Amino acid sequence: MSALPVADRRTVAREIRALQRRHRGRLAGIVALQVVTVAVGLLPPILLGRLVDGITGGFDTHDADLTAVLIAACLLAHGVLAFVATRAAFTLGELVFAELREDFTDRILALPLGTVEETDSGEILSRTTTDMEAIREIVRTGVPETLIGVLTTVLTVVAAFLIDPLIAGGVLIGLPIIALATRWYTRRAPAAFAARFATRARLTSAVTETARGADTVEAFDLAGDRRDLVRERIGTARDAALVPIGLHVRWFPAVQIGYHLPLLVVLAWGAVLVQQGRAEIGAVAAITLLVRALITPLDDLAYWFGELQSATAAFARIFGVPRAPASPAFTPVPSLDARVEVAGVTFGYAPDRPVLHDVTLVVEPGERVVIVGASGAGKSTLALLIAGVHTAATGRVAIGGTPVAHLPDGLLRDRVALVTQEDHVFTGTVADNLLLARPEASPEELVRALEAAGATWVTDLGAELGADAYLPTPAETQQLAAARLILRAPQVLVLDEATSALSRAQAARLETSLAETAGRRTIIEVAHRLDTATRADRVVMLVDGRIAESGAHQDLLTADGPYARLWQAWLGGQARTVPS
Known part of the structure; x- marks a missing residue:
């Protein structure tokens, strides 16, 4: 089994x-709204610093009251703007x-179905679940909070320098610590998360x-082997998961030191400057409050930066x-018929x-035509081709003279239908499962298709199917698949053990129904149960992997070749003799 490809960094960035280009209008509006929100949020510390300077310098009561009212108004406005901006970002x-x-x-x-067949099922399942879950929070929550954090940090630092650059x-002071720690982390994190x-x-x-x-597993007593394999995979997954955790517990404390240290430095350095008469105490208070307010957004940035490595x-x-x-250039041929040609095909x-x-x-x-042969002879492979x-x-x-590889997927699936023994029942009603084949079909057509497929167990098209309702048996599942096939009415029907779960009587009835509804349609069927061959044209x-014989059932028995020997071996394994 193969794995699906993994995009390189350039592709991810592209x-x-x-995505950004598709939403640049809304993104620009959100950035502008966040800038206004952050700017309004910076005003209270600045006003408070001026209030401190004013009180020490002889502010009158009116000025102090007015400043206090402005601070309260700014806090209220900031709360409203923050709600609106955050809601827009999260939306x-x-x-x-x-x-x-x-x-x-x-x-x-x-x-392509071939890719799905060749790909490890865990690859598709994990990308659909685990991988999507990993990017869910970073996109829905991380991006908005990172945007807020970056704007808050930049504007706060700018405001601090405008108040007093010294x-x-x-x-x-903590920037070198953050830069060095983050450089160390980002060099190791991508490979660690990819391995996880x-x-x-x-x-x-x-x-x-x-x-x-x-x-x-049960039939061949493989429970112990499978248990050992799962335990081994769990151990490997655990070890791989511990690597990024170890990186994070080394990186995050260093980053925290980097953005907590400035608070102490500003207080200490500000006190020295005030004592020397080179700074106002209000400026020290304002910048200290701004730096203190940075801790929460910087915490968010550090957290989401770590999550971003996983999301990347x-x-x-x-x-x-x-x-x-893009499908190959192709002009549909109205007269495309159901003639199937396989010419000199070698495949592995x-x-x-x-x-x-x-x-x-x-x-x-x-x-x-019914294709038979021993296990591993290439029957299913030929059907898939x-x-x-x-x-x-x-x-x-080729189908109707046109190479299958040149047919657009939509036209190919419309003209050729493949039904295997691995059929699926989708959660929903009986009608929901049938309408997948032809959404415009009427209830009467659905009933006729079920009758033709021998699905007498269906008494209500609205009956719920699935794990939490009625779960059809394998035979009933194949009948549903056959009913879908009848509704779809393709020109070429390729059946690979499509009746394997049915009784011989049910299979014979279904094959007769398919033949009656097929008309000029071509039916190619892979069969292990050889009584199917008795009802075939050829x-x-x-x-x-080679065609050893081809002909009518009775003619091949008369020829006494490989088919006759296979027929006799099959008869010997049956509980009762099938008339030839």
Whole structure:
């Protein structure tokens, strides 16, 4: 299994800049509002400093009262502005995060089926859950609070220097400590967080595969092996998670020293200057209050800077999922029919290990072909190539004369439908599950499709399905999938063990229904249960990735070749004889 790509820093920066450009109007408005909010918030300490100087210098009661009223008015105005500005910033954060989720969902849904088949399931699941969760707070809360913190810090330092540059010089005393500590941290954090997310993905994969393969685990007594694997992945994930935590506990105290130290320096240095007559006590008081007010925004900045390292690694994994590529230039051919051509196809999942060797097959419109063979012969691989899930390394697969690789995804999925034994029931009603195939279908059409699929267990289209309602059996799930297929009515039906969970009688009825509704549609079916072959127009026998025989069921039995031997072996394993 492979992993999805991870974006480099340049790509992440480009994607974030694109986000900023899309929202630059609202962002500019929020920045302006925050500047006004911070500026108003700086006035009370400045006014208080002047009040201190005025009292020591002989302020009258009227001036003192007026200054006190101005301070109160500024505090009230700052509270109102802070509420409005924060609300606007958080609203933008929610909007941006929703946009990121929608964009990521589009990326995941646009992944070629071949990529999904080849990708570790834990990779997709972890990026959809853990990685998105990592960027959720940084976008929804971290960005607004960082914006507020940066503006507050810059404007406060500027205000301090405007009051008295000599005293304000002490504000910068902690800057070298913060710079050195942060440089040390940022050199190590990206790799640490990237490793943390990668090990989490592998842990998710191990747990998911164990749960999905519970029947196999139980049948082959693999519980101990799977438990050991999960424990090993947990240990690796824990060790990887401890690395960024260790970095953070070294970096954060140093940064805190860097922005608490200026408060002590300003007080001490200000006292010296006042004693020397080089500064006013009100200026010292005002700058001290400003520096004290910086501690909370600087705390927020330090916290979110640490979270940003984690979010950056998550962004790289989110943006690493490629967007849907532009479809090749193609002019739809109105007469595109259901003729399937496979010409000289060789294909393998690894370059040096081909699964199919020089396979050539033509299936005419309206023909029903069943592909059989021993396990590992390449049946499912051939079906996936015809359905366009994989692309042949050599040779050609075409529908109606057009190579499958050149068909736009929308047209390909409209013309060719693949149904496997791994069907899915979505949480919702029966109708919701069926309307996925054709949203405009009427209730009567839904009922007819269910009847054709043999889904007699459905008595109400509004019945809820899912883990918290009624969970269909594997056979019922396949009937729902068949009903969707009937509603979709594609030109080419590719069925890979699509009736494996049904009884022989149910499978025969469904195959008859599909044949009756197919008309001139082509049906290509992979079957392990060989009685399916008796109802096909033609049987194709694969042996070690090559077509060994092709013909009608009875003709192949008469030929007494590989198919006849497979048929006899299958009959010997049945509880009752299937008439030939």
